[in-house]
Amino acid sequence: MNKDMKILIVDDFATMRRIVKNLLRDLGFNNTHEADDGLTAIPMLNTGNFDFVVTDWNMPGMTGFDLLKHIRADPELKDLPVLMVTAESKREQIVAAAQAGVNGYIVKPFTAAVLKEKIEKIFERIEK
Amino acid sequence: MSDQSSQSENFEQLLRSTTGELIEKIEQGELIDAVNLLQQINDARNKNLYIEVGRLTRALHDAIRDFHLDTSAAVGNQEEFSDISDAADRLNYVIKMTQDAANTTMDKVDECIPVAEKLGQEASDLRSEWARLKRREMSPEEFRDLYKRMDLFLESTEQQAEQLSSNFSEITLAQGYQDLTGQVVKKVIVLVHEVEDSLVELVRMASQVDKITGIRHENTEQQTEVVDATPAPEGPAINAEKRGIDVVSGQDEVDDLLSSLGF
Structure with missing residues (x-):
């Protein structure tokens, strides 16, 4: 796993973006960028050459679920790994995210250890 | 009645x-x-x-x-605010308070991290020097150098410990939002019950x-439309344990569910 990979954090709450950013920094990922919903994330993804997306689900403008579907439908972005970090904990939502092609799903509140484990798992599987 | x-x-x-x-x-x-x-x-x-x-x-x-609806528009009285718009203001205040507290806490933690790292680094450097001294591998000049460094280290440890504890008490103080927001939320709950x-x-x-x-x-409860199958986001599940099977109660259940789907 490349610690210099470029990561986009998408969450409408600045506090949560900061928490995720700090946790990623503690895990050695310093190349992080932020967007406050799907609509601001898409232009960044189109031009930014990102390696990984960490997104919330419930956001105004465009939800993380719609962002995930957009990424999977875009030929340029379709292989981009997406980790969902969200308070949405209904089973049907988790199943829907899995069917839409999410790479990992973390429910808030979460710990640094869970974030680390999921990121490692995602890249283990990709690099296989 | x-x-x-x-x-x-x-x-x-x-x-x-x-x-x-x-x-x-x-x-x-x-x-x-x-x-x-x-x-x-x-x-x-x-x-x-x-x-x-x-x-x-x-x-x-x-x-x-x-x-306590805002009928001022209809009545022509613009001065009084309704309790409902007051409640919205109160809830916005809760968002602001919690956000400020989170930011203060993270600022203080960010300040503490390099201090702790520096302390640890200096202590580990000094410890290896100290080990050399104990093994009698040190020249008199090196010892004089170590002597001075030890003095400086103790002085800066004292200062840094002070800074850490002052940051810790500021972090504790930042948790005061819980009391204030709790009071505000209780008032809004009372209003919702009245309504x-x-x-x-x-x-x-x-x-x-x-x-x-x-x-x-006629029974106006229409059947839920199945046109859009995307589940609407509903935010954090309150009382997840009591809601039964439609909601997972933690990361372990998410992992179980995903692995049952072949993840």
């Missing part, structure tokens, strides 16, 4: 007692009497209807007053009118 239910009971009694008489009169061919009876029933019904509509209007007025009570009362009043006019409402 008793007055009101007795009103409609009276009407029901009248309806029951008069119907028998009405059939009798019709069977006996006394049509004029029958029509008079019908007129009596109709009058009673109308009278009751007026009373109930009057009550409903009154209740609507009271409910609006109890909702609920007023609405229930209003529905009860309206049902009296329905009863007298004989209006039957």
Whole structure:
């Protein structure tokens, strides 16, 4: 796993973006960028050459679920790994995210250890 | 209340007692009497209807007053704020307070991290020097150097420990938002209960009118549309344990669910 990979954090709450950013920094990922919903994330993804997306689900403008579907439908972005970090904990939502092609799903509140484990798992599987 | 239910009971009694008489009169061919009876029933019904509509209007007025709705636009009084918009302001205040507290806490933690790292680094450097001294591998000049460094280290440790504890107490102070936001949220909960009570009362009043006019409402609970299969986001699940199987209660259950889907 490349610690210099470029990561986009998408969450409408600045506090949560900061928490995720700090946790990623503690895990050695310093190349992080932020967007406050799907609509601001898409232009960044189109031009930014990102390696990984960490997104919330419930956001105004465009939800993380719609962002995930957009990424999977875009030929340029379709292989981009997406980790969902969200308070949405209904089973049907988790199943829907899995069917839409999410790479990992973390429910808030979460710990640094869970974030680390999921990121490692995602890249283990990709690099296989 | 008793007055009101007795009103409609009276009407029901009248309806029951008069119907028998009405059939009798019709069977006996006394049509004029029958029509008079019908007129009596109709009058009673109308009278009751007026009373109930009057009550409903009154209740609507009271409910609006109890909702503390912002009627200033309608009344022309722009100065008073309604409790509802006040509640929205209060909740925005809660968002701001929690955000400020989170930011203060993270600022202070960010300040502490390099201090702790520096302390650890210096201590580990000194420890290896100290080990050399214990193994008698140190020249007198190096020892003088270590002697000075030790002095500086102790001094800066004292200062940095002070900075850490001052940051810790600021982090503790930042948690004061819990008390303040708790009070605000409690007030909003009281308002929501008041609004609920007023609405229930209003529905009860309206049902009296329905009863007298004989209006039957179709079941307006429409089936959930299946057009858009995307589950709508609903935010954090409150009482996840009590909600049963539709909601997962933690990361372990998410992992189980995903692995059952082949993840």
